Amino acid sequence: MKQMINVALPKGRLGEKVLDIFEKAGYECPAIHEQNRKLIFENEETGVRYFWVKPSDVSIYVERGAADIGVAGKDILLEYAPDVYELYDLDIGKCRMAVAACKGFRDNTERTLRVATKFPNIAQSFYAKKGRDIDIIKLNGSIEIAPVLKMSDVIVDIVETGTTLKENDLEPIETIVPISARLISNKVSYKFKHKEITALEKKIEEFCKGR
């Protein structure tokens, strides 16, 4: 008996790329390209059921078993530390988690450093390793504006090309960790749908290596 695999895809540009890889690796789903308001798309032939979710929610869907597998950025995995298997590095959506500040910023170590970020856990553990006392300002978007308005000294955020930073007169000063998209799996699905998931993992891996 063949079991369907539920796949959580991250909405947005990265998700489109991921879908492209999945389809080219043999998991096509014509329904997903139709213009309609459906939320879940399946193809019984290839045994997949796709759905789009907010990128930061992919790991939640997978951890809770609503999705058997999904693709999430390493940033999300580091920030939320979900209890999932991290099966493969898709080597797309590459960027880095970095500390950035206004150009010409001087780190005054006499004071508590104010850090604005979407990723409080990553920032916390990065500065904890240095033993630096910090004040975290958790924001949900437009992080770049915080140092410009002097609300924070630095930001911890994802840097892809650095264009947004440059436009706001900011510059990256330190890289925390390189980021890329990872194939993750629910731990229990991996056991009960072992054959299907490992087959998918293998096909994706083969396709990515051949690219």
Add this chain to the structure above:
Amino acid sequence: MSSVIGFANEEAAVMALSRLYRQYGFKHFKMSKFEEYDLYAQNKDFLLGSSVIAFTDTNGSLMALKPDVTLSIVKGSSDTFSEPEKVYYSENVYRVDKGTHRFKEIMQLGLECIGELGVYELSEVIMLAKKSLDAVCERNILDISHMGFLLGLLEGENLSEKKMNRIIDCIRSKNTLEMEERCKEFGVSFDAANALKVLTSIYGSFTKCVGELKAISLNESTDKAIKELESVYSFLESCGCADGVNLDFSIVNDLNYYNGVIFHGFVDGVPNAVLSGGRYDNLMRKFGKRSGAVGFAVYLDQLSRLMRSDEEYDVDVLLLYDESADLSLLAKTVGSLTNDGKSVRAQRHNGGSVKYRTLMKINGTEVETVETDD
């Protein structure tokens, strides 16, 4: 596809599993609700950092509502070698919920075997774990692993506890790529690094995987671990419990407490482990005891989602009456319906919140069926 488990509710599960454990000579261990706070303060890691509800007793000592049962059993165990202690328990414990970050009460059912443990004692506990899963749901898996194998591979590598935990994290998340990087970073020897990489990806039925395991065995400790796993498996085979027993090293418990075989149980439809256990001689040593110990706990709260909920109705009959109704007729009607094995709820008005199969009404001296679903 979601499977349904064999119990209607938590109580039924507790009863059925208790019966199973009693059949194998395990005694019910009824415990006090409270325990000295100190016990948990000293063994924080065992509770995975979970906090406890503490309060001051009338004599001024600091007490706690139990977050765990195993610690209390270990503390109270006699440590004599005359005969093993075989006990099971079903207790409410109080823990912080991961999602809401608030305390909640959960029912924990489990068993422990403490004393001089041989292959039989160990295998019997694992067999009971498998049988517990079988009772819960047909589609289940018991994953087993051996802490001794992992530790054996890392023997002589001189890794700090922190580095060790980073390595274990890679195994836990089956992250082969990061495992390679970490091994390089920590300077793990070639053979061990290769073995760890294989170990990270091993998953499958015991018979299939044991060969792979043998191929990466490095020393006496790892050989010994394989041997123990093999003898446990052949025991399970001989009592017909080997189906769905898999080898999986991604289940790793705390090194400070667990040493030998460890295992987690899963049922289809629940996204977390529903059973967890293993051999925890190291915990015994922490209490200054020489005996061995093995046990497991079943997380009934995880199962509640799968419990049969075939009851679409609250009652069979909703019986309405008003001031004019003859009371003796009302009593008689209720009596005859309940005698027929039906559930009846008599009330004055139908507020709409009760789901019923049949709606009946008493008008003066007449009983009238207003509507029925049958």
